[in-house]
Amino acid sequence: MTITQLQYVLAVAEHHNFTLAAEKSFVTQPTLSMQVQKLEDELDILIFDRSKKPISVTEVGKKIVEQAKNIVNEANRIKDIVDQEKGYIGGTYTLGIIPTIMPTLLPMFLRTFIKKYPKVNLVIKEQNTADLIGNLEAGHLDAAIAATPLQVEFIKERPLYYEPFVGYVPKEHRLGQQKELRPDDLDVSDILLLQDGHCFREGVLNLCHTKHANPEHFSLQSGSFETLVNLADEGLGMTLLPYLNTLSLDAEHRKNLKFFQDPPPAREVSIIYHKNELKLHITEVLKETIAAVVRGAIAFQDVKIVSPLSQK
Template identity: 65%
Template sequence: MTITQLSYVLAVAENQNFTKAAQKCFVTQPTLSMQIQKLEDQLDVLIFDRSKKPIELTEVGKKIVTQARNIVNESYRIQDIVDQEKGFIGGEFKLGIIPTVMPTLLPMFLNNFVKKYPKVKLKIEELTTEEIITRINDGHLDAAIAATPLENDTIKERVLYFEPFVAYVPQNHRLRDKKTLETSDLEIEDMLLLEDGHCFRDGVINLCKAFKSHNDDKFQLESGSIETLVKLSNEGLGMTLMPYLHTLDLNEKDKKNLHYFSEPSPAREVSLIYHKSELKMQIIEAMQDVISGVIRGAIAFQNVQIISPISK
């Protein structure tokens, strides 16, 4: 049994196809098939049910894949040990970032990080929290930046900052004349929301006490971006909530529509998250250090109440 064979098994389990798995592993399909066949012969079990289209894992195959993933991840730790011993911070690092954090945080730290750690080859993807958790557990992401806490036993979290919610209240809205808002002022029925799948949407829903009385038949608008929500709000279609860093890019006219909450301000916790196996920790710690350095000057809020990003 070899690490290579186990890696091939993981590739087929993910792609459910021998040809695609071989392409991902940069080997020929016969080579990959032969190595998996050798492993099955050695174990005297079938890992894959080849009669199914697409290919499926057998029941024992599912257990083997779980253990294989642990073994392959642990094998990577050897290189980590060597890198840490040498003080080397470099190599490929795959980072996921949720959509409501990507446009504000990434420009703040990316240039600094690249200049400070030129040997790190960053691969960054914009992904939902659900996609991030799946990819971290499958070994396809080294870390991610997401709203927390996630209450996931396989994921570790390092808090980067707390980002308050800010209300965007257009002209002629019922809350327009209130200088400071209370969370009890919010009503989900006149709230413009991000589309399903965004954890910030779930945070807003969790914040709105009136959600329990929400009627799905009532008029409601959803969008894929906060920028679009602001434009819809300006058309008088309702108010919306924004993460604080998004308010910094508004024009001066739109900034007049911002309303802040009384303390403790509702806020989201944004963290650097990674698998409990703690691979590539030297890069994770370097990234945390850079982000913490640039974020201090942008967010001065301290007295906050963390709103869960988990859909309830």
């Protein structure tokens, strides 16, 4: 029994297809199939039921797959121990970031990080929160940046910063003449929201004192804050923006920004990773880099956290 054989078993268990598992493992299909067969022969059991399409995992195979995950993780941990002992910060590190954070945060820290840690091959993927959680569990991501809390048992959350919500309110809007906003001022009927599936949308809904749908004369499905701002400019409502998204607005658009009374509602943004803590030494330096860069950009001290899990 070898670690490589167990890795092949995990690949087949994930993809339910020997050809696809081989592609993802960067080996030929005959090589992968032979190694899985050798392991089955050694154990004198069938891990996979090949008579079904797609291939399924047998009952005893499910137990072996779970144990294989533990063994492969522990084997990877040995390399982590050696790297940390040598003070080596390098290798491939895959990071996921949710869409409402990626465009503003990535330009702030990426150049600094790759300059400081040139031996790290940082692979960055934009994914929604549900996909991040699934890929962290499957081991396809080393860490992710998302709005928290998520309250997922196998995930550890380390807050990076707290980002206030800011209103974008054209002067013709019913709140256009107010100097500051209060959560009680908000009515979801005239707030332009991101499409379903965005955690920022859920955070906004938790702020509102009514929860009915957007105006019936149109239905919007957009993942872009820029689109929401443009629609607000056309008199179709107001919207809420994460604070970092307001920094790129031009002077004319900034006139429509309205801040909340203290403490402003905010979202918690964290770096999250699997509790097995693989590549934790890289996660730590990434966290330090991001926190240092963002700390100066967000001047707010006291905030009221509003997350998708918040209750009114």
